Every structure is written in structure tokens, then in C-alpha cells.
Amino acid sequence: MxxxxxxxxxxxxxxxxxxxxxxxxxxxxxxxxxxxxxxxxxxxxxxxxxxxxxxxxxxxxxxxxxxxxxxxxxxVEPPCPLAAPGECGGCDWQHATPKHQRELKAAVVMEQLKRLAGIERDVVVEALDGGPLDWRSRVRLVAGKDGKAGFRAHHSHRVIAVDDCPITVPGALDDVVSRNWRPGSEIEVTKDGEGQVHLRDLSTVHGKTRSRQLAGGIAVQHAAGRDWRLDAHGFWQVHPAAADVLAAVVAEWAEAPRDGVAWDLYAGVGLFASVLASQVGPRGRVLAIESGRRAVADGEENLADLPQVRWRSGRVEHLLADAPKPVDVVVLDPPRKGAGKAVVESIVEGSPDRIVYVACDPAALARDIALFKEHGYGLVDLRAFDAFPMTHHVECVALLQ
Missing domain, CATH: 2.40.50.140 (Nucleic acid-binding proteins)
Structure with a gap:
């Protein structure tokens, strides 16, 4: 060739x-x-x-x-006929057994740790309850030129119309695929912990994006022993079992001391802040930093019974300079690109005993672990979860000391 x-x-x-x-x-x-x-x-x-x-x-x-x-x-034969060349770009591994999908993801995590952080470590990707299908509780679709809702082809703007999606929780898409939409509209769907479907239409008219809430709007979720009310289209774990599992690992590894100080960075609505608050107790302090103002408002409302949690809205790298130091424990759950050098250095300045890092991208995690390693923090433990079956994505939690 x-x-x-x-x-x-x-x-x-x-x-x-x-x-x-x-x-x-x-x-x-x-x-x-x-x-x-x-x-x-x-x-x-x-x-x-x-x-x-x-x-x-x-x-x-x-x-x-x-x-x-x-x-x-x-x-194996993919459960969805659109998981094929030139078709829907949402799934990567439908043609592999679920066990082998987890093995492939484990191999990726191990390779990234070795290549980017110089760490050789065996990794096992753990399955979450519920199986490889019917798990996706939050979906974004787009309307094609014919007004039919669907997903984009891999690395393309072309829209593949769908009647349903086998990885999405049953019933979530019924009201989406049964109607016509303005071409180019983006449709956000969430099915919450109570089984309610929330539907929002984002369409661009004369260069301006118009948001219309067509159903629901306030989601109810259940995790870490609490009921949560939050913006249905704000951040929450996509897999119904993920929030509880991740909160349990954070609780086990954080070990925030009674009356101690903890940070929850990229806090969302405060899932991990609630765990840290229970550990430090009413005389401790938990600083929760989140850039999304709506998430902060939801977090303040949901954790109103925990006055030891103090919220700051803004970028993590900007707000850590005057954060209370030293800090006993830091939990961070950054976006897919990772925390980066400035945030890592700000965390290190707080001299935490333990750092619990929740990551949705193994490459970003490995890069940040390498940065922490330069400051004397080593990888003590790591767990990986198949929170996105049929796709290449994997959720990891790392403990650094």
C-alpha cells in the first residue's frame, strides 16, 4: 500500500x-x-x-x-445494529464480550500509568450492578435535517436517526424519538432516580440558543444515604449505580479526621462533600469549590443541614490561593482534561495527608499523578469501574499519599 x-x-x-x-x-x-x-x-x-x-x-x-x-x-454480535462502521459513534466495544471490554479498559489504564507516570501496576476494572445495557440515564441527541432525533456518527456532524438506544435506560427516549424537532436542535434527556424523565430542547434561532424545558427540570437522585434535588441537566453520574459506589470508595479512603479540614474540588452538588462532612463532624470544615453557579446553589440547598460545608463558586485554580491551610484530606473530581499543574501545586501547598482523585480519563489521571509524584505524593491504591459499558470510557479512583 x-x-x-x-x-x-x-x-x-x-x-x-x-x-x-x-x-x-x-x-x-x-x-x-x-x-x-x-x-x-x-x-x-x-x-x-x-x-x-x-x-x-x-x-x-x-x-x-x-x-x-x-x-x-x-x-460477539453487537446488540445494536448501529454499532458499526459509518454508523453511530456512541459505543466503541459492543463487538466484545463485557468481560473483555473491562480487560481492554484495564490494559489502557495500565498503559497510561506506565507511559505517563512511570508506574507499573496491575489494574482490574470492576463491573457495576445492572449489566452492560440499559444504564445510560443522561443522553444528548441532535435532530437531523429531517427533524428526526439521533446521534452523530463517529468524528462527524452527520446525524444517525434512532428508534431507541440499548445502553440507555428503558423509556428515557420514548418522547424524543416519537416526534419531529427543529433541524439542528439538541435534545437533553435525563431519567432520574425516581424514574421521571426530564426533557430539554436547545435550539439555535437567528444565531441565539434558545432553551426550552419540555418536561420536568428538577431531578431527584439517591446516593450516599441522602436524597438529592438538582438541575436535571447539571452534573450527576450517568450510571445509576456510580454515585453510590464512588461515594463509598471516597468515604473509605479519605479518612478525614474528626474536627479536621477537607477540600472537595470540582464539587458538583456536593456528593463527596457530604461524605467528608460526616467524617470531620460539626466542628470540622469542608471547603467545596465548584465553577457552576447552579450546581453551587443546588449543593447549598441539599447540604443545608451540614453547616461545616462552605461553598465557593469559581475556578479551582483561582480559589485555592486563600483556602484554609493546612488541609487534612483533598478529594478532587476534575473534568476530563484533568486538574493540571496549577491545581496540583495548589493542592500540594496545603500539605494534605491524603488525596483522593476521581477521574473519568486515564490519561489525564496519569499526567496528574506524575505531577503529584514530583512533589512526593505516591500512588497507594487505585480502583477502576466500568461506569460506561460498551464505550471506551472508564472511571478510576486513586489514593495518593
């Missing part, structure tokens, strides 16, 4: 490949003629025919496996 002289790329070419190890991002690595090919819809050890879908002319390109010549024993 040679590069097309007219385009300088392999775009559109079909190549026979021996598929190698899994890589971060929902694909596997293959190599041919000195180039790396990131292949979706394949599994390690397979031999496939793959069509190149993206090639910018550098040392690598991306491709979709369109035919499996030699299949992995872990390959």
Missing part, C-alpha cells in the same frame, strides 16, 4: 491489517509500511480489512474494520 500521490494520504483505501494492542480512545493499534493505523471495530489479535477514514499525511491514520478475516474469541 502506497500513499496516493494525488492526495498525499491513504484516505478511502482498504488495507489488510494484523491488529495489535488496544489504545486509549476506543481503537486498537496496527502497523503497516512504517505507519501506525488506529483501527475501530476491531479487537487485539484479529486480522481485518480496514478502510482508512482519516489521514492527515503524518505517521499515523485512522480506519474502520469493515471485514473480519480472523476473529478474536472475544468477539
Amino acid at each position: 502506497s500513499v496516493d500521490a494525488s492526495t498525499g494520504t491513504w484516505l478511502g483505501r482498504t488495507i489488510e491489517l494484523e491488529v495489535g494492542a488496544v489504545a486509549h480512545g476506543g481503537h486498537c493499534v496496527a502497523r503497516t509500511e512504517g505507519r501506525v493505523v488506529f483501527v475501530r471495530h476491531a479487537l487485539p489479535g484479529e486480522r481485518v480489512l480496514a478502510t482508512v477514514t482519516e489521514d492527515k499525511g503524518g505517521s499515523f491514520c485512522r480506519a474502520d474494520a469493515i471485514e473480519v478475516l480472523e476473529a478474536s474469541p472475544e468477539r
Whole structure:
């Protein structure tokens, strides 16, 4: 296979490949003629025919496996017919057994820790209750040119219309797929802990985004021994079992001392702050920092019975400078890009005994662990959870001391 002289790329070419190890991002690595090919819809050890879908002319390109010549024993028929090349981009691993999906994710976490943090560690990705389907409680769809709601194709603006989604909690999409929408509208759906469906339409008219709440608006969730009322479309764990599981791990590892000081960074509505508050007691202090003003308002209302929790609204890196120090324990749950150098250094300035880091991206987690490592904080424990079955995403909790 040679590069097309007219385009300088392999775009559109079909190549026979021996598929190698899994890589971060929902694909596997293959190599041919000195180039790396990131292949979706394949599994390690397979031999496939793959069509190149993206090639910018550098040392690598991306491709979709369109035919499996030699299949992995872990390959299964995807439960959704749209989990295929050129179709819906929401799921990465429907063609693998659930057990093998977790093994692939574990391999990614281990590789990122080794490559980015210099840490060699065995990792097991644990399944959450409920199985690999019917778990997604929060969904964003988009209306295509025909007004039908669907999901975008992988790395594309093209909309794939759907009648349902097998990873979404049953009943959540009934009122979405049964009607026509303004083309280009984004439709946000949440099914909360009480089974109520909340529906919001975000459409752009004359360059301005218009938000219309069509059903519900205030979600009720249950976790960490509390009932929560919050903006239905604000941040909450997508998997119904995740919030309780993560709160339990934070409670076990934080060990905030009675009358002590704790920080909950990127606090959302205060799930982990509630755990820390119960540990430090009424004479302790918990600082909860969250940039979303609506989340802070919801957090203040939900934790009104815990006056030891003090809320600050703003960016974490800006508010830690005058935070109470020293601090005994820090819990952080940053966005997918991670905390970064400024936040890590601000945390270290507080001299916490323990840091509990909740992460939805293993690469960002590994980069931040490497930063903490430079300041003498080592990785003591790590648990990983399959909070997003059928996708490449994985939730990790790390304990640093």
C-alpha cells in the first residue's frame, strides 16, 4: 500500500491489517509500511480489512474494520445494529464480550500509568450492578435535517436517526424519538432516580440558543444515604449505580479526621462533600469549590443541614490561593482534561495527608499523578469501574499519599 500521490494520504483505501494492542480512545493499534493505523471495530489479535477514514499525511491514520478475516474469541454480535462502521459513534466495544471490554479498559489504564507516570501496576476494572445495557440515564441527541432525533456518527456532524438506544435506560427516549424537532436542535434527556424523565430542547434561532424545558427540570437522585434535588441537566453520574459506589470508595479512603479540614474540588452538588462532612463532624470544615453557579446553589440547598460545608463558586485554580491551610484530606473530581499543574501545586501547598482523585480519563489521571509524584505524593491504591459499558470510557479512583 502506497500513499496516493494525488492526495498525499491513504484516505478511502482498504488495507489488510494484523491488529495489535488496544489504545486509549476506543481503537486498537496496527502497523503497516512504517505507519501506525488506529483501527475501530476491531479487537487485539484479529486480522481485518480496514478502510482508512482519516489521514492527515503524518505517521499515523485512522480506519474502520469493515471485514473480519480472523476473529478474536472475544468477539460477539453487537446488540445494536448501529454499532458499526459509518454508523453511530456512541459505543466503541459492543463487538466484545463485557468481560473483555473491562480487560481492554484495564490494559489502557495500565498503559497510561506506565507511559505517563512511570508506574507499573496491575489494574482490574470492576463491573457495576445492572449489566452492560440499559444504564445510560443522561443522553444528548441532535435532530437531523429531517427533524428526526439521533446521534452523530463517529468524528462527524452527520446525524444517525434512532428508534431507541440499548445502553440507555428503558423509556428515557420514548418522547424524543416519537416526534419531529427543529433541524439542528439538541435534545437533553435525563431519567432520574425516581424514574421521571426530564426533557430539554436547545435550539439555535437567528444565531441565539434558545432553551426550552419540555418536561420536568428538577431531578431527584439517591446516593450516599441522602436524597438529592438538582438541575436535571447539571452534573450527576450517568450510571445509576456510580454515585453510590464512588461515594463509598471516597468515604473509605479519605479518612478525614474528626474536627479536621477537607477540600472537595470540582464539587458538583456536593456528593463527596457530604461524605467528608460526616467524617470531620460539626466542628470540622469542608471547603467545596465548584465553577457552576447552579450546581453551587443546588449543593447549598441539599447540604443545608451540614453547616461545616462552605461553598465557593469559581475556578479551582483561582480559589485555592486563600483556602484554609493546612488541609487534612483533598478529594478532587476534575473534568476530563484533568486538574493540571496549577491545581496540583495548589493542592500540594496545603500539605494534605491524603488525596483522593476521581477521574473519568486515564490519561489525564496519569499526567496528574506524575505531577503529584514530583512533589512526593505516591500512588497507594487505585480502583477502576466500568461506569460506561460498551464505550471506551472508564472511571478510576486513586489514593495518593
